[in-house]
Amino acid sequence: MNALIPLPVILPILGAAVCVMAARFRMVQRTISISVLTVNVVVGVMLFARVDAEGIGVTQAGGWRAPLGITLVVDRLAAVMLVVSSLMLLTVLIYAIGQREEESRFAAFNPVYLVLAAGVSASFITGDLFNLFVAFEMMLVASYVLLTLGGRPGQVRSGMSYVVISLIASTFFITALALIYAATGTVNMAELSERIPELSPGVRTGFSLLLILVFGIKAGVFPLFFWLPDSYPTAPGAITAVFAGLLTKVGVYAIIRTQTLMFPPDAQQGSLLLVIAGFTMVVGVLGALAQDDLRRMLSFHIVSHIGYMIFGLALFTLAGIAGAVFYVVHHIVVKTALFLVAGLVEHRAGSDRLSRVGGLVRSAPMIAVLFALPALSIAGIPPFSGFVGKFALVGAGIESTEWVIVAVSLTVSLLTMYVMGRIWSDVFWGEAEDPEVVERMESDSSRVPWLMTAATSAVVIMSLLLMVFAGPLYSYAERTADELLHPQVYVESVLGSES
Amino acid sequence: MSVLLAFGTAVLFATGTWLLLQRRLSRIIIGIGLIGHGSNILLLTSGGPGGAAPIIGSAPAAEFADPLPQALALTSIVITFGVMAFLLALGYRSWRITHDDVVEDDVEDRFIARRRNEDQIVAEGEDAAREQAAEEDRL
Numbered sequence: 209m210n211a212l213i214p215l216p217v218i219l220p221i222l223g224a225a226v227c228v229m230a231a232r233f234r235m236v237q238r239t240i241s242i243s244v245l246t247v248n249v250v251v252g253v254m255l256f257a258r259v260d261a262e263g264i265g266v267t268q269a270g271g272w273r274a275p276l277g278i279t280l281v282v283d284r285l286a287a288v289m290l291v292v293s294s295l296m297l298l299t300v301l302i303y304a305i306g307q308r309e310e311e312s313r314f315a316a317f318n319p320v321y322l323v324l325a326a327g328v329s330a331s332f333i334t335g336d337l338f339n340l341f342v343a344f345e346m347m348l349v350a351s352y353v354l355l356t357l358g359g360r361p362g363q364v365r366s367g368m369s370y371v372v373i374s375l376i377a378s379t380f381f382i383t384a385l386a387l388i389y390a391a392t393g394t395v396n397m398a399e400l401s402e403r404i405p406e407l408s409p410g411v412r413t414g415f416s417l418l419l420i421l422v423f424g425i426k427a428g429v430f431p432l433f434f435w436l437p438d439s440y441p442t443a444p445g446a447i448t449a450v451f452a453g454l455l456t457k458v459g460v461y462a463i464i465r466t467q468t469l470m471f472p473p474d475a476q477q478g479s480l481l482l483v484i485a486g487f488t489m490v491v492g493v494l495g496a497l498a499q500d501d502l503r504r505m506l507s508f509h510i511v512s513h514i515g516y517m518i519f520g521l522a523l524f525t526l527a528g529i530a531g532a533v534f535y536v537v538h539h540i541v542v543k544t545a546l547f548l549v550a551g552l553v554e555h556r557a558g559s560d561r562l563s564r565v566g567g568l569v570r571s572a573p574m575i576a577v578l579f580a581l582p583a584l585s586i587a588g589i590p591p592f593s594g595f596v597g598k599f600a601l602v603g604a605g606i607e608s609t610e611w612v613i614v615a616v617s618l619t620v621s622l623l624t625m626y627v628m629g630r631i632w633s634d635v636f637w638g639e640a641e642d643p644e645v646v647e648r649m650e651s652d653s654s655r656v657p658w659l660m661t662a663a664t665s666a667v668v669i670m671s672l673l674l675m676v677f678a679g680p681l682y683s684y685a686e687r688t689a690d691e692l693l694h695p696q697v698y699v700e701s702v703l704g705s706e707s
Numbered sequence: 708m709s710v711l712l713a714f715g716t717a718v719l720f721a722t723g724t725w726l727l728l729q730r731r732l733s734r735i736i737i738g739i740g741l742i743g744h745g746s747n748i749l750l751l752t753s754g755g756p757g758g759a760a761p762i763i764g765s766a767p768a769a770e771f772a773d774p775l776p777q778a779l780a781l782t783s784i785v786i787t788f789g790v791m792a793f794l795l796a797l798g799y800r801s802w803r804i805t806h807d808d809v810v811e812d813d814v815e816d817r818f819i820a821r822r823r824n825e826d827q828i829v830a831e832g833e834d835a836a837r838e839q840a841a842e843e844d845r846l
């Protein structure tokens with residue numbers, strides 16, 4: 209069964225290579241990428257089931273024992289992230305194929321998308337800090353290409369700032385790696401977990417802060433989020449959805465992983481993270497309120513909700529981390545759904561400006577339903593999964609008597625409701641006044657292809673399933689949190705029990 | 708040797724940071740390149756003092772240099788190289804579009820800022836009208 213662990217990385221890379229060779233045959237490319245991503249989902253589910261039943265799975269690439277070789281580890285957190293991310297990657301690819309835009313126009317789309325998939329999976333399963341860097345780079349380089357694929361002026365401008373910011377973060381990452389290696393002589397995360405407590409408190413606090421800085425840029429936390437609402441909306445619809453759903457969450461995953469595994473409680477930046485979380489929530493939602501462009505609004509909104517995940521982690525309690533893990537899973541699915549719907553709106557009305565579009569509830573009731581369900585969920589209306597996530601986080605906050613952050617998170621939750629309400633009343637109610645939009649809405653040529661609607665519906669149904677299975681999922685999140693709070697098990701599985 | 712490398716790293720980081728803060732795209736790209744070199748040298752020096760080439764049989768094992776940072780630095784050089792090439796291509800594309808290499812402002816941001824100013828003007832206008840009405844009432 210451990211032989212399955214490298215598959216989520218190897219298969220997409222091989223698939224990408226074959227896709228490059230089949231550049232002239234779009235149908236062959238599509239068959240390869242869809243089948244590779246489907247196999248990834250199956251492998252993810254198998255790993256998920258096994259890890260939950262039997263504990264952490266470890267494989268040493270090339271048979272070199274840890275800490276010498278490259279270690280791949282799947283624990284409960286990695287397994288659930290693998291399942292959710294592979295499902296999202298598959299449905300968004302189907303959506304992109306249905307959209308007939310970038311995917312049909314560029315032979316590079318399929319291979320680059322598969323590299324992105326490999327990078328995302330590799331970030332989850334790596335047990336080695338340097339390989340985390342390599343996985344991030346794989347993911348980021350693919351994202352640079354996907355973001356700027358059309359080569360339009362807006363894409364080039366925002367793509368430039370995205371690449372520059374990501375590169376600066378990568379340079380910080382290399383610097384952090386160099387300093388950590390100089391101090392401890394290892395980059396294996398399990399071994400770091402044993403060595404870092406031996407360092408002096410100042411040094412390990414410095415490392416902890418440096419890694420928060422590096423992953424905070426990727427995750428888009430306050431005050432390092434500014435690049436996100438600028439660059440994400442310029443990408444093609446499907447790509448924005450996958451960026452919004454997955455890339456920031458990979459950063460959050462890396463923060464959770466490094467903070468819980470590598471640092472002893474005295475170097476964990478609980479109170480700093482709480483402050484960051486509060487500001488991230490508030491600034492994100494206020495930014496969203498000011499926007500007029502649907503996708504920019506949703507992008508600011510991602511920032512706001514990253515704050516909730518950081519809030520859960522910052523408590524460093526079982527309930528807090530369980531809430532954060534649940535929230536990450538919920539947010540990946542729901543946010544992807546919202547961005548896919550934004551793509552549908554743009555396709556149908558020819559614009560995603562709130563001031564131009566209107567009256568979609570009558571002309572496109574299906575899109576309205578597909579928007580309403582995830583929007584209610586993200587606003588935290590019971591019984592949707594967003595309510596369960598927020599309830600768990602607020603409960604954890606009250607348990608730890610962190611009243612300020614609880615108050616902030618409840619206020620932000622109300623403002624989220626307001627943002628979603630504003631989108632609803634501007635886009636779906638009212639009348640479209642812009643003549644171009646009205647004309648487009650009346651013509652049949654702007655009908656949304658069924659494949660796009662089907663893919664969006666699939667993601668919305670997944671978000672409803674999260675609500676139905678919230679109980680089992682939450683208890684899984686609790687088991688995950690327990691595992692994260694007791695890193696000894698992880699360390700022993702990687703290094704063997706003799707050490 | 709190590710002092711020289713440490714000094715070199717410092718200079719690369721400092722000049723790179725300065726270039727990054729410029730408004731011209733070409734300088735930003737060069738700045739990123741310099742910072743990248745600085746961090747790669749830092750990675751190389753993290754392995755401690757140099758020694759014999761770490762090939763079994765060529766020297767006693769105790770004299771070997773630490774091979775791991777060398778491997779890491781090599782990987783990171785390759786990655787930085789690839790991304791730099793992409794960045795240069797993107798910079799060229801940007802130059803082809805705008806015929807200028809000054810980094811542009813975000814259009815949407817300016818739009819929102821302008822909207823806020825307009826709101827302010829409208830609000831100020833309303834205030835002025837209200838004051839005028841109050842004035843007339845008094846008269």
